[in-house]
Amino acid sequence: MSQNLSGKRVLVTQANDYMGPATLDVFSAAGAEVIASNDDLTVAGACEQLVYDNGEIDILIANLASANYSGTSATELEDEAWHDTFDKMVHPLHRLCRAVLPQMIARNAGKIVVYGSATALRGMKTVTAYSAARAAQVGYVQSLGVEVAPHNIQVNLIAQNYVENPVYYPSQLREQPKFQASLKRQVPLGRLATAEEDARFALFLASNDSDFFVGQAIPFSGGWIQR
Numbered sequence: 001m002s003q004n005l006s007g008k009r010v011l012v013t014q015a016n017d018y019m020g021p022a023t024l025d026v027f028s029a030a031g032a033e034v035i036a037s038n039d040d041l042t043v044a045g046a047c048e049q050l051v052y053d054n055g056e057i058d059i060l061i062a063n064l065a066s067a068n069y070s071g072t073s074a075t076e077l078e079d080e081a082w083h084d085t086f087d088k089m090v091h092p093l094h095r096l097c098r099a100v101l102p103q104m105i106a107r108n109a110g111k112i113v114v115y116g117s118a119t120a121l122r123g124m125k126t127v128t129a130y131s132a133a134r135a136a137q138v139g140y141v142q143s144l145g146v147e148v149a150p151h152n153i154q155v156n157l158i159a160q161n162y163v164e165n166p167v168y169y170p171s172q173l174r175e176q177p178k179f180q181a182s183l184k185r186q187v188p189l190g191r192l193a194t195a196e197e198d199a200r201f202a203l204f205l206a207s208n209d210s211d212f213f214v215g216q217a218i219p220f221s222g223g224w225i226q227r
Contacts, residue, residue: 003207009033010059019198062092062096089137116137121225138157156216
């Protein structure tokens with residue numbers, strides 16, 4: 001096993017949100033030099049400036065998420081909400097990759113790990129915009145992954161669901177018997193994953209142990225998705 005990232009420079013976006021804090025802890029413990037960004041990446045030029053300002057980046061962790069993900073039927077979904085999900089989760093992904101890839105190609109080495117969602121792989125009601133944006137991430141990773149593989153760059157996505165975080169699964173929700181019963185019904189493991197478990201999977205994908213993984217969207221959902 002070679003999940004020691006000493007000497008590697010890792011850029012993590014939305015570092016204070018969702019999978020950000022656990023990723024900072026796990027990657028720092030693995031010896032990486034972690035660059036924690038909380039820049040608003042929906043602003044024009046922000047992705048490009050972020051990469052330029054931070055110089056050499058060995059690993060990009062694209063943590064791009066939005067709290068606006070559920071509860072609206074497709075017939076009631078307004079254009080603004082539709083565009084918002086793509087502005088936050090899809091367009092920055094391309095801009096970040098486009099900005100960081102030239103230096104990775106020049107070095108003939110690099111890793112890009114995307115925190116995605118299993119909702120891209122399984123239909124759910126009232127999350128059409130969110131699911132479409134997450135599916136766009138999957139398609140992007142699949143295509144980009146095979147495009148840059150000849151340059152010894154691996155691009156992969158974690159298609160996650162049922163991972164602890166205070167936005168999607170606040171403590172008051174987790175304590176409700178109805179939610180606990182639903183969890184046991186929906187997830188074969190019968191529990192949420194910890195954020196650390198998820199971040200350790202990202203660490204594997206960012207390490208040399210994952211060099212033969214190319215353009216994959218890998219479910220991380222306790223059996224909610226099986227493929």
